[in-house]
Amino acid sequence: MSVLSLSRPRWWRAWAAGVLAVQLAALVVLWPARAAAPAPAPIDDASFRALLQNDPGTGHPVDSVQAMLPLLPRALRTNFTLVYDSRSPFKDQITPSAPRVILFTDDGRFILTFIGDPSAPGHDLVETMSFDDDTAQFKLTAYVLPAAKRIGWAPSPAAANCAGCHGAGLRGQGNIPGLAGRSPSYLARQLYDIQAGARAGQAVQVMRGVAARLDERDIIAVAAYLASLEP
Ligand code: HEC
Numbered sequence: 001m002s003v004l005s006l007s008r009p010r011w012w013r014a015w016a017a018g019v020l021a022v023q024l025a026a027l028v029v030l031w032p033a034r035a036a037a038p039a040p041a042p043i044d045d046a047s048f049r050a051l052l053q054n055d056p057g058t059g060h061p062v063d064s065v066q067a068m069l070p071l072l073p074r075a076l077r078t079n080f081t082l083v084y085d086s087r088s089p090f091k092d093q094i095t096p097s098a099p100r101v102i103l104f105t106d107d108g109r110f111i112l113t114f115i116g117d118p119s120a121p122g123h124d125l126v127e128t129m130s131f132d133d134d135t136a137q138f139k140l141t142a143y144v145l146p147a148a149k150r151i152g153w154a155p156s157p158a159a160a161n162c163a164g165c166h167g168a169g170l171r172g173q174g175n176i177p178g179l180a181g182r183s184p185s186y187l188a189r190q191l192y193d194i195q196a197g198a199r200a201g202q203a204v205q206v207m208r209g210v211a212a213r214l215d216e217r218d219i220i221a222v223a224a225y226l227a228s229l230e231p
Helices: 002-034 045-053 065-071 074-078 162-166 184-196 205-212 216-228
Strands: 080-083 100-104 110-115 125-132 137-144
Touching (some): 045 065, 074 100, 137 184, 137 216
Antiparallel strands (some): 100 110
């Protein structure tokens, strides 16, 4: 009896391992076929932007990080690192089971990062760093994919009249900075800093009350919303 109950799980484990091995082999064999044709030229800012503008599966801009991943060139999908802690404004979106994901090319000239948790509000904000030969510097770009824009956070006029101070279309007026189309991580960082009192100055006092009313999810959502507006 005891022999039977011991040997069954062992047999089952071997069988399960066999199934897993077959699945992994199939994934490796089928992966290139599932992915779109890899970009022939090395990926850079322009080719990545072009890739995001047209999902061959839908004919529309790439909707989400999930839809983007299979379209990326193989080099980006094979070089990755997972970040479990950071000083980024989005650090609270990182959990042990869903770290932040960083993908990079073999030569490290193009780096792409996003929040790994698909249920986190910032998941569909993609940030890239690409090396620019002309300036010999890395250029930072943020892309707010349509799925992030659908969060639909729009400041309620009763809660905080952002446009009242930041101008029509949130493009800025007088000394008050424009917010439309700016980097979501920059905006989120400013809102955290204003909330925490880390941003000093006279002008920022009026923003204090506004920032105090935003919670974690609001900050991520408002950053996505602002970044999605036309500058
Ligand atoms: C009462 C006027 C007022 C309102 C209402 C207001 N802001 Fe501001 N905001 C300011 C001022 C003034 C600054 C610039 C502070 C400084 O110079 O340090 C600022 C700065 C900011 C910044 C930092 C921008 C930068 O360039 O660093 C962000 C982000 C921001 N506001 C977001 C918002 C959002 C989102 C709302 C609506 C929910 C909002 N603000 C509503 C007055 C306002």
